[in-house]
Amino acid sequence: MIEIKDLHKSYTMGSNVLHVLKGINFKAEDGELVAIMGSSGSGKSTLLNILGMLDEADSGEYTLDGVPIRDLTETKAAKYRNKFLGFVFQSFNLINYKNALENVALPLYYQRMPRKERHDKAMKYLEQVGLKEWAHHLPSELSGGQKQRVAIARAMAAEPKLLLADEPTGALDSTTSYEVMDLIQKINDAGNTILVVTHEEDIAHMCKRIIHLRDGVIVKDEKVEQVRASAYV
Amino acid sequence: MFDIERWQEIFDTIRKNKLRTFLTGLSVASGIFILVILLGFGQGMQNGIAKEFASDASNRIWVWTQVTTKEYKGLNPGRPIALKNENYQYVTQQFARQLEDRSPVFRVRDVVVNYKKETLGYSVQGIGSDYQFIENQFLSQGRYINPKDEQNTAKVVLVSNKIKKEVFPEGVDPLGEYLDISGIKFQIIGIYGDQGGEREEDRIFIPVTTAQKVFNGANRVDNLSFTLQPAASFDEAVDASMKFTEDLKTYLREAHTVAPDDPSAINVFNTLEEARRYYGLTGNIRLFFWFVGICTIIAGVVGVSNIMLIVVKERTREIGIRKALGARPWGVVGMILHEAIFITAISGFTGLILSMGLLELIGPHVEVDYIVNPSVNFNVALSTVFLLIIAGAVAGFFPAWRAANIHTIDALRDE
Ligand SMILES: Nc1ncnc2c1ncn2[C@@H]1O[C@H](COP(=O)(O)OP(=O)(O)O)[C@@H](O)[C@H]1O
Ligand SMILES: [Mg+2]
Numbered sequence: 109m110i111e112i113k114d115l116h117k118s119y120t121m122g123s124n125v126l127h128v129l130k131g132i133n134f135k136a137e138d139g140e141l142v143a144i145m146g147s148s149g150s151g152k153s154t155l156l157n158i159l160g161m162l163d164e165a166d167s168g169e170y171t172l173d174g175v176p177i178r179d180l181t182e183t184k185a186a187k188y189r190n191k192f193l194g195f196v197f198q199s200f201n202l203i204n205y206k207n208a209l210e211n212v213a214l215p216l217y218y219q220r221m222p223r224k225e226r227h228d229k230a231m232k233y234l235e236q237v238g239l240k241e242w243a244h245h246l247p248s249e250l251s252g253g254q255k256q257r258v259a260i261a262r263a264m265a266a267e268p269k270l271l272l273a274d275e276p277t278g279a280l281d282s283t284t285s286y287e288v289m290d291l292i293q294k295i296n297d298a299g300n301t302i303l304v305v306t307h308e309e310d311i312a313h314m315c316k317r318i319i320h321l322r323d324g325v326i327v328k329d330e331k332v333e334q335v336r337a338s339a340y341v
Numbered sequence: 342m343f344d345i346e347r348w349q350e351i352f353d354t355i356r357k358n359k360l361r362t363f364l365t366g367l368s369v370a371s372g373i374f375i376l377v378i379l380l381g382f383g384q385g386m387q388n389g390i391a392k393e394f395a396s397d398a399s400n401r402i403w404v405w406t407q408v409t410t411k412e413y414k415g416l417n418p419g420r421p422i423a424l425k426n427e428n429y430q431y432v433t434q435q436f437a438r439q440l441e442d443r444s445p446v447f448r449v450r451d452v453v454v455n456y457k458k459e460t461l462g463y464s465v466q467g468i469g470s471d472y473q474f475i476e477n478q479f480l481s482q483g484r485y486i487n488p489k490d491e492q493n494t495a496k497v498v499l500v501s502n503k504i505k506k507e508v509f510p511e512g513v514d515p516l517g518e519y520l521d522i523s524g525i526k527f528q529i530i531g532i533y534g535d536q537g538g539e540r541e542e543d544r545i546f547i548p549v550t551t552a553q554k555v556f557n558g559a560n561r562v563d564n565l566s567f568t569l570q571p572a573a574s575f576d577e578a579v580d581a582s583m584k585f586t587e588d589l590k591t592y593l594r595e596a597h598t599v600a601p602d603d604p605s606a607i608n609v610f611n612t613l614e615e616a617r618r619y620y621g622l623t624g625n626i627r628l629f630f631w632f633v634g635i636c637t638i639i640a641g642v643v644g645v646s647n648i649m650l651i652v653v654k655e656r657t658r659e660i661g662i663r664k665a666l667g668a669r670p671w672g673v674v675g676m677i678l679h680e681a682i683f684i685t686a687i688s689g690f691t692g693l694i695l696s697m698g699l700l701e702l703i704g705p706h707v708e709v710d711y712i713v714n715p716s717v718n719f720n721v722a723l724s725t726v727f728l729l730i731i732a733g734a735v736a737g738f739f740p741a742w743r744a745a746n747i748h749t750i751d752a753l754r755d756e
Contacts, residue, residue, distance in 0.1 A: 160665075162665060163749075164748075182664070182745075183670055185749070186667055186669040187667070189664075191667075195665050203662055206357070214666055215666040217346065218668050262666070266666070
C-alpha cells in the first residue's frame with residue numbers, strides 16, 4: 109500500500125535550517141492500522157502530511173498503491189487526495205457554515221457525484237458514526253467527539269484507500285478518545301488501511317503496529333497486541 | 342457557468358454567509374447608486390442651463406451703437422452714431438435669404454404714459470411685427486402689432502400680462518381701452534407675455550413707424566434685431582451667425598464712416614456665441630461630474646477589491662480544507678470568482694434600478710434654478726455596472742489565485 113524510501117524534509121526559518129525528517133524508510137500493507145508515535149516536535153505530523161500530499165518531501169521516494177508520487181503540482185495532488193486519501197485532523201477542520209451532512213458530502217462534490225446521491229451516501233456514513241440525528245446541526249452545535257466523528261465520516265465517505273489521522277484524539281477527553289478509537293478500529297476491521305499519529309501510549313496500543321519516531325528517524329517499528337477500545341467504552 | 346452543482350454550492354455559501362454577502366453587496370450597490378445620481382444631476386444642470394436660454398430666441402442678433410472712440414477719415418472721436426431706417430432696409434434686403442425675423446427698435450424717450458388718471462412707469466418702444474419671435478413672446482389676448490399697423494402708422498399699443506395685473510382693476514378687460522402717451526390716445530390691441538418671465542414684461546410696444554412719426558423720431562432707430570434661418574447643426578448655426586455678425590458690422594461701419602478697428606461705436610450681440618460659451622460651461626460641469634463619478638467608481642472598485650481580499654483571507658482555511666478533500670486550485674478560484682461576480686452583479690443591478698427609479702420618480706419634479714429634470718443615460722449606467730463587475734472579478738482573482746496556490750498544509754494552518 110505505502111512504501112517510502114530515504115525520505116528527507118527540512119524547514120528553513122531565516123538562516124536556521126531545521127532538519128525534521130532524516131531518512132525515513134517504511135512499508136505498510138493493505139489493511140494495516142499503524143500508529144506513528146513520538147514526542148511533540150519529533151516530525152510525526154510532517155511525515156503524515158507528506159504521506160497525505162499536503163506537503164512535499166525534499167528528497168526520497170514515495171509509492172502509494174503502486175503509483176510513484178513525485179513532481180506534485182497542486183492540481184495533481186488534489187486529484188490523488190480525492191482518489192486515494194482521507195484525512196482526520198486534531199482540530200477537526202470542519203467547514204463551520206456547513207452542517208454535518210454537508211461537511212460529509214463535500215468530498216463527494218469534488219468527486220462530481222450528483223447532489224441527491226452524495227447526500228444519501230453522506231447520510232449513510234453519518235449513520236455509521238452514530239450521528240444520523242445530528243445531520244442538520246452545524247459544527248458549533250456539536251461536542252468535540254461528535255465533531256471528530258463527523259470528520260471521520262467525511263474522510264470515509266470518499267472511500268479512500270488510506271486514512272490518515274493526525275492526533276485524532278488530541279483535543280478530546282479520554283472517554284471520547286476511546287469512542288473515536290473504537291470507530292477507527294471498526295473501520296480498520298472492515299479492511300481499510302489507517303495511519304494514526306499520536307503521542308499517547310494508550311492510543312498507540314489500540315493500533316496493530318507502532319512506529320517510534322525520534323529526532324527525525326524511526327527508532328523502533330513493532331507489531332503489538334491490539335487493545336480493543338470497546339473494552340473502555 | 343451552467344454547472345448546476347456549482348450554483349448550488351455557491352447559493353449554499355451565500356445563504357450561510359449573509360453578513361459578508363450583504364456588506365459586499367452594499368458597497369457595490371451604493372457605489373453605483375451614487376454614480377448614477379451624480380451623473381443624473383450633471384445632466385440636470387445641462388438641462389437647466391439650456392432652459393435659461395429659452396427666454397429669447399436662441400439665435401438672436403442685436404445691434405446697438407455708441408459714440409466713436411477713434412479718429413477716422415478726418416472725423417473726430419466722440420461722434421454719436423445713430424442708426425437709420427436706410428440701414429435697416431439695406432440689411433433686410435441684402436441679407437434677406439439668411440434672415441428669419443427682423444425688426445427695428447425705436448426707444449421713445451421723454452413721454453408720460455397715463456391710464457385714465459394714473460401715470461404709469463413703463464418704457465415705450467416702437468417695434469416691427471416680427472419682434473414677437475425675436476423676444477420669444479407669446480400672446481395672451483388680442484393680436485400682435487402687424488405690418489398693416491406699420492403702414493398706417495396706427496395708434497395701437499401692446500401691454501404685458503404684468504402691466505395688466507398691475508394697472509387694470511379686476512374685471513376690466515384692457516383690450517380696447519386707451520392709453521394716453523404724452524397726450525395722444527393709443528388703443529390696446531393685445532396682451533403679451535414673455536418666456537423669460539416678468540422681468541421682460543416691463544415694456545409697452547407701439548408700431549415703429551408710429552413711434553418715429555408721432556414722437557419726433559424722423560428716420561432714426563436705436564436697435565436692429567434679427568434672428569437667422571435655422572441651420573442643420575448647432576455649430577453651423579454658430580458659424581452662420583458669426584459670419585452674419587461680421588458682415589453686419591462691416592456694412593454699418595462703412596455706412597457711418599467708423600474706423601474698422603473702433604471697438605465700441607457699432608456693437609452686435611449674438612446670443613448663439615453666448616450660448617456656445619454656456620454650452621462649453623455645461624460641458625465642463627458634465628466633465629466635473631464624470632470626474633467625481635469615476636472617482637466614485639474607483640472607490641467602489643477599491644472597496645470591492647478590499648472586500649474580496651478580506652473574504653479570501655478569511656476563507657484561506659476553508660480553501661485548505663476543500664483542497665485536502667480534493668478541490669483543485671482552479672476549481673477554488675472559479676468558485677470564489679463565481680460567487681464574487683454573482684454578488685456584484687446582483688447588487689450592482691439593484692443599485693442601478695434603485696437610483697434610476699429615484700431619478701425617474703423625483704427627476705421630473707426637480708426644477709430649481711439651473712437644475713431641470715436630472716436623468717441618466719441607461720447605457721452609461723449599465724456600462725458602469727459591468728465595469729464594476731469586471732473590476733470585482735479582477736480584484737477577486739489575484740487573492741483567490743494566490744490562496745488556491747498556497748500549500749494546502751499552510752492553508753490548513755491558517756487561523
Ligand atoms: N511549516 C513549518 N515551518 C517551520 N518549522 C516547522 C514547520 N512545520 C513544522 N515545523 C517544525 O518541525 C518540527 C516537527 O514538527 P511536527 O512534524 O509538527 O512535529 P509533531 O507533529 O511530531 O509534533 C517542529 O520542531 C516544528 O516546529
Ligand atoms: Mg503534530
